[in-house]
Amino acid sequence: MGGITREMDVRTSILIQPIGYVEEFILEELVQLISESIEADVILSSTRLPPNLALYDWNRGQYKGELVLDWINKITSNYSFDRILGICGFDAYAGNLNFIFGIASMYTGKCLVFLHRLRSEHRLYVQRTLKESLHELGHTFGLHHCVNKRCVMSFSNSIIEVDRKEARFCRVCAERASRRGLVLKEPAILET
Numbered sequence: 001m002g003g004i005t006r007e008m009d010v011r012t013s014i015l016i017q018p019i020g021y022v023e024e025f026i027l028e029e030l031v032q033l034i035s036e037s038i039e040a041d042v043i044l045s046s047t048r049l050p051p052n053l054a055l056y057d058w059n060r061g062q063y064k065g066e067l068v069l070d071w072i073n074k075i076t077s078n079y080s081f082d083r084i085l086g087i088c089g090f091d092a093y094a095g096n097l098n099f100i101f102g103i104a105s106m107y108t109g110k111c112l113v114f115l116h117r118l119r120s121e122h123r124l125y126v127q128r129t130l131k132e133s134l135h136e137l138g139h140t141f142g143l144h145h146c147v148n149k150r151c152v153m154s155f156s157n158s159i160i161e162v163d164r165k166e167a168r169f170c171r172v173c174a175e176r177a178s179r180r181g182l183v184l185k186e187p188a189i190l191e192t
């Protein structure tokens with residue numbers, strides 16, 4: 001695991017950790033686009049984690065989102081990154097939701113995005129993954145769901161709602177985020 005822990009730094013550091021089959025272009029573009037949106041060092045993990053079949057619900061054909069988050073939290077507990085963003089190449093559910101696009105913990109700073117329902121043609125797939133990644137990272141900084149449907153922190157119940165929102169935070173969310181250490185760059189904030 002050497003080489004993926006870092007010295008303490010004032011700048012926020014985010015590790016992107018692929019889990020299961022994840023297209024390389026998604027990872028490369030995500031590093032680039034998150035770096036352009038957030039004042040942070042965004043690092044792609046050199047490891048590729050296989051999914052943990054013990055966390056698979058064979059009846060539903062989906063992973064149990066909360067358990068995957070707990071598992072990743074344990075695996076990365078000695079990492080010195082401020083945030084861990086797990087990019088999962090599979091489908092998951094949580095609680096009474098049929099599926100989830102992502103899940104996050106503001107207590108551990110770990111979050112996950114599930115690609116299964118985001119997959120599409122290249123550009124749309126990248127945009128969807130960026131939106132859900134910014135959304136889950138926002139939760140790790142204590143942001144809640146936003147009523148502004150254009151804001152990336154609005155809750156998406158369907159892929160249509162993911163496509164409808166922007167890969168940006170509204171002013172209210174951006175101000176709240178900055179008080180909690182998530183400093184956004186200009187492209188990540190809605191103009192209005």
Ligand SMILES: [Zn+2]
Pocket residue numbers: 135139145155
């Ligand atoms: Zn959310």
Ligand SMILES: [Zn+2]
Pocket residue numbers: 146147148151152153154169170171172173174
């Ligand atoms: Zn907002």
